[in-house]
Amino acid sequence: MKSPTVPKKEFESSGQQSGMQVLLVDDDFFFREYISLLLEEAGHKVLKAASAEEGLHILKTHPCSIILTDWMMPAFSGLDFCMQVRRWEQGYHYIILLTGKETSAEVVEGLSAGADDFIKKSASPSEMMARVKCGARIIQQHRKLEEQKERIAQLAERDPLTNVYNRHFLYTRLPGEIKRSKRYHIELSVIMTDIDYFKRINDGHGHLIGDRALKFFARTLSENLRQNVDWVCRYGGEEFVIVLPNTELEKGVRTAEKLRSILEHSVMTTENGELNFTASFGVAALSSLKDVYEMESLLQLADERLYESKNKGRNCVSF
Template identity: 40%
Template sequence: MSQSGPSLQVLVVDDSPVYRELVSQALQGQDYSVTFAKNGREALELFAQTAPHIVITDWMMPDVSGLDLVQRIRGSELAYTYVILLTSISDKAMVVKGLAAGADDYLTKPFDPGEFCARIGVGRRIICLQRDIEAKNLLLQEAARTDSLTGLPNRRAIEEWAERQIRGASRHGYPLWVILADLDSFKSVNDNYGHDAGDLVLQKFAEVLRGTTRASDICGRMGGEEFVMVLTHVDQNGIFPTVDRLREQFASLVFRFGGNSASVTASFGIAGFQGREIAEFSQLLRRADEALYAAKRGGRNRVEVAVLQP
């Protein structure tokens, strides 16, 4: 983020009205949104409410000291806060204590307004770097859970999600289904029309899956030409027609590769559970896989359902 980004929240804590005024004057005309606290208690309240980026705190206050405040801030779960101790204590041993407690910087009173602003500018740089890193971390975390070709969640993301859903299903007693899908004779698509054609088929299948997945369900790519869906709130009579519609929808697509028209089909294996006993996702997957193999053996372009586990 640059200087032109949204203004940073600054919390100024000082029991002296004179110093609050001096700080206010020093910050005037700068791109900060400033709030003031008269004591440590008020500071803690405002800190929790406004989650400031930068805190400038006096050391000596009648209730919570600046040092305590720093420690409390460092103990909080909020994003990193840059803390500057403002103090009349110039004893080096005390300064060391303040920095060791978690302060990022200190200034002794009386301060020079120019130096004061420069020090806050350092805080601004640190906070902006911190934000950039957090934003990139989020992107990385998302990328680590996404299949790059189809944009669907990958195996790792599905496993995490499914474990949570399974616990919910057993707590509330609703049925949960694991559906494994595998494109039929997919190797021949790659062999006959090339890998770009294969990729297009995978993307199209992902699109069909996504189109039939409700917000409470998840679909993803396990790897290769294998996909998985986890559906809840569909009863035993409803699951076969739901998946069979999906099978039909995909099989009816016509792909044009070069001058050729082609269609591709998929086989599906379903396993589910309903009850209070928590099922293992890996076990459901294994049973769905057995059903999938039965669908393949039965001639492909089919849906097979394993018996519902009690």
Template identity: 35%
Template sequence: MSWLSPASGSPGAAPEPFNLQQQLGRRPRLLIVDDQPANIQALYQVFAQDHQVFMATSGAQALQLCRDKQPDLLLLDIQMPGMDGYEVCRQIKADPELAALPVVFVTAHSDAEAETRGLDMGAVDFISKPFSPAVVRARVRAHLTLKVQSDLLRELVFVDGLTGVYNRRHFDERLAREFQRARRQGSSLALMMIDVDYFKRFNDRYGHLAGDDGLRRVAATLKAQLKRPADLLSRFGGEEFACVLPDTELPGALALADEMGAAVQALGIAHADSDVAPCLTISIGVAALRPHGTLGPSELVVAADEQLYLAKSGGRRRASGITL
């Protein structure tokens, strides 16, 4: 099925369709869940050409793939041994990391009661078997489009208006999710607290417009140093930034901190009133841990903030770190 509109300027030309692959920067990811391989194969043939398709034959496998592969939409059978589709849907909607995932039931059940139950549990659609490939494609495309547009709107709510990086609200929510994931998987999580050195002096000397421009340039430079899509930079407040680094031990976080410090200094933003350099610099506090015991996200923030204090009291333009 082509998503291309009629040639520009032709009579009755339709508007260009919303391009999912362009918005996502990749092919849409679908997860097909059915205990019957033949059913999975039928749906795979419908979507394999222009989607990345993952497959599961049980509820437990589906939940694990949702967390590992982060699909954009789930095509879910209801009748499965062990954990049925309703229970899979319930667990997805109860998990903050997965709750926004659209669930479409594809099932032989066609009665109103089964459909109502599925929709009440949070599913976005209900497709009965046997299905028309064209209809399934159209419905999936519609729900993927809605999800991408919703994600874009949600992203705007979480962006800092001055610097263009994520804001404090998104930082708090993301840190909590990554902390839960690290605890569940036994992986390491690192946090950076980043402060622009002597920024009040910078504002006093050069003015707030120059200060705003300096923060924008620093934020863009910090973000450019991140290596992975899962790494998160946010404005924590004022001239302070925070960076969440999943699956990262202290040595890796400190290495990245050094790169960030060098990159900011390389901008060469004049700062005549700095005591450490003739240009704008940063100090960084780093804390890393594998979640254990009663430690929570707030303890990680406190530890990184304490390391930032040590970096600043030790002369600024440097990083200090600790493993909890």
């Protein structure tokens, strides 16, 4: 079969779309090359497969936003391919079936299998690219929605001032950490901490400097913990909770002492000069609890230890 000539003017009139990575699956070599040329002219990067099996193999290592697949292929049809792709949890793909079928029953069958659109193999280049452009537009909108969902999720679990986790996140995640520790018989420690004499900072320097002190404090804590293991949340006001998975009490105390020392020797620069402040720490571990391994009991014990540090004169660690 000779590859059809691409009518240049007709193709250009369809307009350009920002490039996507497109998977093209068709067992007809000449038709595959023809469609590939159209897609590349439109600015898309094209990955080509001669069979549905090869297409699935490509998708495993090369995520593609748009998929064009022939319906009629030997052994493994385009419908089978659509259904297989939809079973995967690899993000959203816009799937277009290339076909000569056009009855209502066939359209329903294709859409039910997971296709988003149809293109007749006899369609003009401008129609083909218009449908691909439509798919690219839908993919872009889908990405925007996913980004918005991610931002909303982050707002729901992050403290807006310090960007560490909030109290809601603590109450959601800590019970799971405790359950995991009990199941696998591993230790878990919690540190309760707050800034010493924080009211003096607010009264003496103003609430804007007080907010900066909270951000400085949260950043100092976060940057000196095990990344992707330990986590910090703002418990309320100037009080923060640090969760240390797989950490026995002794190690938790060493971590708290390290944080206390770093903060004591750190200086925050403000418009009115340098500001130095300290913090008090209380440490509790699951093994410190007598019988009931519950979140409330663990947090209460850490809070009691923090209160002990304040009674000792502040800027110290109690456990």
